[in-house]
Amino acid sequence: MSKIYITTAIPYVNGTPHIGHSIDYLLADVFYRYHIKLGDEVRFQSGTDEHGNKVFSKAKDSGMDVRDYAKQNSQKFKEFISILEVKPTDFIRTTDEDHERRCQEIWKKLEKHIYKSSYEGWYCEGCENFVTQKERDENNGICPDHQKAYQKLSEENYYLRISDFKDKIIDAIESGKLPVLPDFRRREMLELLKDAPDVSISRPAKSLSWGVPVPNDDSQVMYVWIDALSNYITVLGYPDNDISDYWPATAQFVGKDILRFHTIIWPAMLLGLGLPLPKTICSHGHILSNGQKMSKSLGNVVDPVEVINKHGIEAFRYYFLRHIDTFVDSDFTWDKFEGAYNNELANDLGNLVQRLATLASKNNIVIELNQNKSIKKDKEYNELMHSFEFSKAFNYVWEKVQQINKDIDEKKPWELAKSGTKEEVFDCLNTLINDLLYANALLEPFLPGTAEKITEIFALNKKIIPPKTPLFPKSF
Numbered sequence: 001m002s003k004i005y006i007t008t009a010i011p012y013v014n015g016t017p018h019i020g021h022s023i024d025y026l027l028a029d030v031f032y033r034y035h036i037k038l039g040d041e042v043r044f045q046s047g048t049d050e051h052g053n054k055v056f057s058k059a060k061d062s063g064m065d066v067r068d069y070a071k072q073n074s075q076k077f078k079e080f081i082s083i084l085e086v087k088p089t090d091f092i093r094t095t096d097e098d099h100e101r102r103c104q105e106i107w108k109k110l111e112k113h114i115y116k117s118s119y120e121g122w123y124c125e126g127c128e129n130f131v132t133q134k135e136r137d138e139n140n141g142i143c144p145d146h147q148k149a150y151q152k153l154s155e156e157n158y159y160l161r162i163s164d165f166k167d168k169i170i171d172a173i174e175s176g177k178l179p180v181l182p183d184f185r186r187r188e189m190l191e192l193l194k195d196a197p198d199v200s201i202s203r204p205a206k207s208l209s210w211g212v213p214v215p216n217d218d219s220q221v222m223y224v225w226i227d228a229l230s231n232y233i234t235v236l237g238y239p240d241n242d243i244s245d246y247w248p249a250t251a252q253f254v255g256k257d258i259l260r261f262h263t264i265i266w267p268a269m270l271l272g273l274g275l276p277l278p279k280t281i282c283s284h285g286h287i288l289s290n291g292q293k294m295s296k297s298l299g300n301v302v303d304p305v306e307v308i309n310k311h312g313i314e315a316f317r318y319y320f321l322r323h324i325d326t327f328v329d330s331d332f333t334w335d336k337f338e339g340a341y342n343n344e345l346a347n348d349l350g351n352l353v354q355r356l357a358t359l360a361s362k363n364n365i366v367i368e369l370n371q372n373k374s375i376k377k378d379k380e381y382n383e384l385m386h387s388f389e390f391s392k393a394f395n396y397v398w399e400k401v402q403q404i405n406k407d408i409d410e411k412k413p414w415e416l417a418k419s420g421t422k423e424e425v426f427d428c429l430n431t432l433i434n435d436l437l438y439a440n441a442l443l444e445p446f447l448p449g450t451a452e453k454i455t456e457i458f459a460l461n462k463k464i465i466p467p468k469t470p471l472f473p474k475s476f
């Protein structure tokens, strides 16, 4: 039994959850459920990132007090996580008092790597990120992700001396001590690190009032990313508590757009605090619609709650964990979703369960375990899960489901029922159902609700009753 710590990025509360937010949660949840199944002790963090100008401006636009606004949206993220059947053990809000106080302690511990200097340059409020002149020029003054002009900043800030840590971080990533996935992103990060400048880690309080105050300097507020990144350890109680049971994290899940913060500022902070680096940083791609970014102006935004309300959470999890590649950008379109629902979930799996349950019921089969296959011994599955290739692991499970369908067609148990002995019929159906139960065990981290139903239908030592409604009824 190991102690495992899994984290997700914490979304800004400047809006409500959208489909893209699902990915961090679902990937982390699969890894969480997988480790629970292996018998590990797991802590799984999630939460909301509530400070910064982006949130402050949106609260102002909506005419609400920023605290109320942040609370209301944080609650929506919490509800969304629960709709996804994702079950973090810890949920942190960066406006929690303990978090804010701990961030100030962290700042004090980093003080010897911090200096004050003036900043003249550009900032994107959408990314909450400082950008170089070169980057601004390359993008013609407009942030490509947010389609907003960069703001010109000229102010006194505190800086974190990245140069104190740069070589160590590069070495950790190159030597594999700090694994960054996938490999092409790891290489991108190494390129960025070569020229990484010191980073500004505060803003004057007059430009940014909504944030954690810098200790012993009322005129400055912490840069939102310092506050946000700290959440991964403040949620464990750092620096009040010894966190060595769960830190370093086993896996930190983040989107590709925020990987740079996790491979430059975050490791620098950890090294400055004398804490070990995470065991893996796993970055996922983005969800697109017909190859394009989802945006309100293009009218191609898909509301995740609409998908779930119409077709169920299991179908949602299925599409996003199997058809959205774990590491690269992938498409959600209604056509693809419908195809996956009808051909794969309803046909491959739903029908298989119905057919086997009906055959077993007609032939009075009471299941006996006829194999001692265990998830722990499934080398291919475990290798894929440990290397975070979740969509490939899901394909592997699905191949097993399809193989059982082929086996039924080949063995034709309905013919055997007419011509064979009772024993032959039992052996045939018992083997097929055992195969299904094994595939079902592998399926559980991905589709926990479906797996539970299948386990109930084919319970051992009990008469099988076929479900009255199919597992995946027609919903299109």
Ligand code: MSP
Binding pocket: 008, 009, 010, 011, 012, 019, 020, 021, 023, 024, 049, 228, 229, 231, 253, 254, 255, 256, 257, 258, 285, 286, 287, 288
């Ligand atoms: N608040 C920061 C994260 C701080 S972590 C210490 C932030 N928030 S965010 O709301 O913009 O994004 C939250 C997560 O959602 C990130 O991992 C981001 O990559 C992910 N996604 C946002 N849009 C996405 C898609 N369209 N597709 C997939 N993931 C996307 O960044």
